[in-house]
Amino acid sequence: MVIDKEVVFIRNTKQKExxxxxxxxxxxxxxxxxxxxxxxxxxxxxxxxxxxxxxxKLVDSGKVKRLSIDKDITRYDGDKSNHYHFICNSCxxxxxxxxxxxxxxADKINHDYNIQIDxxxxxxxxxxxxxxxxxxx
Amino acid sequence: MVIDKEVVFIRNTKQKExxxxxxxxxxxxxxxxxxxxxxxxxxxxxxxxxxxxxxxKLVDSGKVKRLSIDKDITRYDGDKSNHYHFICNSCxxxxxxxxxxxxxxADKINHDYNIQIDxxxxxxxxxxxxxxxxxxx
DNA sequence: TCCTTATCGATAACCATTATCAATAATTAT
DNA sequence: ATAATTATTGATAATGGTTATCGATAAGGA
Numbered sequence: 328m329v330i331d332k333e334v335v336f337i338r339n340t341k342q343k344e345x346x347x348x349x350x351x352x353x354x355x356x357x358x359x360x361x362x363x364x365x366x367x368x369x370x371x372x373x374x375x376x377x378x379x380x381x382x383x384k385l386v387d388s389g390k391v392k393r394l395s396i397d398k399d400i401t402r403y404d405g406d407k408s409n410h411y412h413f414i415c416n417s418c419x420x421x422x423x424x425x426x427x428x429x430x431x432x433a434d435k436i437n438h439d440y441n442i443q444i445d446x447x448x449x450x451x452x453x454x455x456x457x458x459x460x461x462x463x464x
Numbered sequence: 465m466v467i468d469k470e471v472v473f474i475r476n477t478k479q480k481e482x483x484x485x486x487x488x489x490x491x492x493x494x495x496x497x498x499x500x501x502x503x504x505x506x507x508x509x510x511x512x513x514x515x516x517x518x519x520x521k522l523v524d525s526g527k528v529k530r531l532s533i534d535k536d537i538t539r540y541d542g543d544k545s546n547h548y549h550f551i552c553n554s555c556x557x558x559x560x561x562x563x564x565x566x567x568x569x570a571d572k573i574n575h576d577y578n579i580q581i582d583x584x585x586x587x588x589x590x591x592x593x594x595x596x597x598x599x600x601x
Numbered sequence: 602t603c604c605t606t607a608t609c610g611a612t613a614a615c616c617a618t619t620a621t622c623a624a625t626a627a628t629t630a631t
Numbered sequence: 632a633t634a635a636t637t638a639t640t641g642a643t644a645a646t647g648g649t650t651a652t653c654g655a656t657a658a659g660g661a
Binding site for chain 2: 395401415422428430440445446449454
Binding site for chain 2: 637638639640641642649
């Protein structure tokens with residue numbers, strides 16, 4: 328439980344703008360390295376610590392989502408549309424699954440468990456089309 | 465895509481049995497360290513590499529679930545009942561959310577996206593009761 | 602323009618996990 | 632039972648993603 332969250336003035340920096348710009352509406356589920364490479368290509372002076380720091384800030388402020396999809400590598404999602412993810416257990420391919428049709432009764436859960444749900448991440452795991460075929464063969 | 469999955473004979477070992485026993489029906493969402501400590505208390509000869517190896521095998525065989533709940537630390541779940549998880553963004557407390565009432569149309573998604581869903585992990589994030597109160601104050 | 606200090610860039614430190622390898626023990630064949 | 636094969640173990644080194652540190656820089660207010 329965080330009690331003394333000291334007030335800090337947040338500054339806008341070129342680096343932060345650049346990183347957000349690179350992530351905005353990116354549907355490729357990039358890793359930190361992917362993001363760093365893109366950012367660094369646009370500005371050679373940006374270091375990777377800065378990318379880490381700003382990605383974390385963007386996640387904290389809800390502008391970007393951190394995906395827990397892959398145990399080995401953290402991915403980020405700048406796509407703000409409501410959707411979930413499927414990851415193939417064989418080839419690790421990630422597929423976006425739009426929100427529609429999935430009914431998560433957050434209000435009822437909030438009430439039943441006396442919690443306040445701010446976000447819901449759904450991860451489907453299994454076999455993609457190509458890997459199913461490869462196994463069947 | 466894995467093609468040449470060579471056939472390997474799997475052996476039953478005391479260590480593997482012990483680790484599964486420690487994890488079975490454990491609802492505390494233990495970390496690797498938690499598990500290692502419990503196992504090591506029961507058998508001083510078991511090394512942590514062995515715990516890592518066997519946990520991974522148990523996850524692969526579906527006997528235990530690896531939870532992607534916390535970005536900083538991997539947790540495991542030996543509770544085989546259908547349920548999802550809520551984690552408090554402030555104090556990192558984990559609460560089990562039973563399956564009932566959440567409708568995930570896996571069959572329809574399988575059909576629509578031509579995939580085969582084997583597992584569905586849902587992670588709710590937000591504020592637990594105690595941390596909500598602390599913030600409101 | 603000056604002042605305060607959040608942020609930056611470079612790099613060291615941290616730590617969870619995996620790789621390596623000789624020794625051991627589980628399983629199969631004799 | 633005994634021997635042979637080899638998956639697994641235990642110890643430890645290596646890996647790699649992320650964070651901490653720190654002097655320098657620059658954002659934003661006075």
